[in-house]
Amino acid sequence: MKKAVSLLLAAAMTVGLSACGSAASSSEASSAAETSETSASQASADGTVYKIGICQLVQHDALDAATQGFKDALTEKLGAEGVKFDEQNASGDTANCSTIINGFVSADVDLILANATAPLQTATQATSDIPILGTSVTDYATALDISDWTGTVGGNVSGTSDLAPLDQQAAMIQELFPEAKNVGLLYCSAEANSVYQCDVIEGYLTDMGYTVERYAFTDTNDVTSVAQTAADASDVIYIPTDNTAASNTEAIANVVLPAKVPVVAGEEGICKGCGVATLSISYYDLGYQTGTMAYQILAEGADVSTMAIEYAPNVTKKYNAANCEALGLTLPDGYEAISE
Template sequence: MKKKLLALALASVMVLSLAACGAKKEEAPAEAPAETPAETPAAESYTVGICQLAPHPALDAATQGFKDALTDALGDAVTFDEQNAAGDSPTCATIVNGFVSNGVDLIMANATPALQAAASATSDIPILGTSVTEYGVALGIENFSGTVGTNVSGTSDLAPLDQQAAMVKEWFPEAKTVGLLYCSAEANSQYQVDTVQGFLEELGYTCTQYPFSDTNDMASVTQNAADNSDVLYVPTDNTCANNTGIIDNICHGKVPVIAGEEGICGGCGVATLSISYYDLGVATGKMAAKILTGEADVAEMPIEYAPQFTKKYNEATCADLGLTVPEGYEAIAVG
């Protein structure tokens, strides 16, 4: 009996020993599985649609500055779908509707009609304007505060209109009448002539507005303005910019023109308060990079303006009119 009890006791001890060994095996840390290398996410790529109203040195420079700045920021990650409306506003709508259909990541609208077409085409895709004079006027925003607050922002090419009026006085203090020549189809041109007229009248000039509807009546209206004015003022008007030859043929050597921007001045003007449209495009491109990378929200971005203005003159036109150039002016580069 004692032998049986001893055998049972020994057997129990062996079972417990085996269980303990088994427990120790289970507690041993399992070998960690080999780590799978993390996958590198594919680089972001962006498509930007560019709608430019017309081929013109100022607009061309703004587009180039925009592309250069955005390429500097994003490199090969950005591609451009660049299209030109050849001066036809309805074509802008066709172009931007194509951008919307193709799902571009951002639209750059170069000039007011392009901006208006883009804003009408989409409320979702970010839109940046450039070479746009006054966004409140262009988009029909009353009491514009400087930030659109929707999917639209951009840069303005507006030079100080009081300084442009002062330029008329600086060059032609003895003049009595100033004719304001512009295209009535361009809301920003109307804004400029209305504003500068107030400043000119404060300086003692008698002002008359000479609006033309398009190139069909541009020559006759320009002739009427030249016949009845001592000086003409032409704002940053796209139709005038594309047809400076018409103005120059009528005014050259007879009636001086103060222009709102360098391209118009180079074609038919005496002097201008100039901005760099290339630099304006660069500023727009930097805004675009922030939007595409998520650094900024277009709805919160205020309109930006040219950082500096330069007084420039058209050397050949001044010589033909026998004008003495005031101090502080730079000659417009030719060629």
């Protein structure tokens, strides 16, 4: 009997070993795929699902692209099952930003993306614990009233800036319109970063010999009337990276194109709507860069307080072919047409 039992056990072990061998063979066959998996599977292997609150100020091409780039970066790095987005749009209303952000805080999200200045300002007032990343924010020192700017916000805040070099934007105006005398700055006075851009570029343009006047609207209700005043008094109009302007490019175009006044814009979305030329960054790439920062915080334990504000690595001279044709302008070499 003992011999029989021993034989049966031996046979069972042989079958078991054979099965293990088959499993090992299967494992070896798939090992290459497993070792080539991204950090997404590693990050979500323990079942962690990160909750991300996204507050976008308003819907327009630039901010939409930044949000999409951010989501794509985190989805690629954490996997579709490793991250959950609560994406909300404030429709240009700062009061809505407060409602949205406070909802994120109540829900105890793992990280907040503040897409544009108003959401960033609101988020910093709402929480000092949840990591906050800004994007599509031009100047963090201005937005957050930091007097001794060192490149790092500190606390629970960091992010990316959409500022294209303002000296190069001024040089673009001089390159395209050397005979112009009067440059109008058209912007929303309620947007701190727009005011900052106008402060800086006005200095460059004045040094170049232009007479510079400011034309500020307070919200969407007076965009058309202020644009008309600017067009009547200007040879060229400059519009900075401005969310209100970006949401009202059709209204601006309906003024400046019939008046034959060219607009140089601070970003591609505004130029596509009402401008002739821009020094452009990729907002999608900027959002993706911000998503990479979020991954470092969430999955790699990076300290947001020590993370410096990052900038778009490349800028491109672009032009609006249709508007240039309408105004009879031929741009020099080195400008790339904005795709339709």
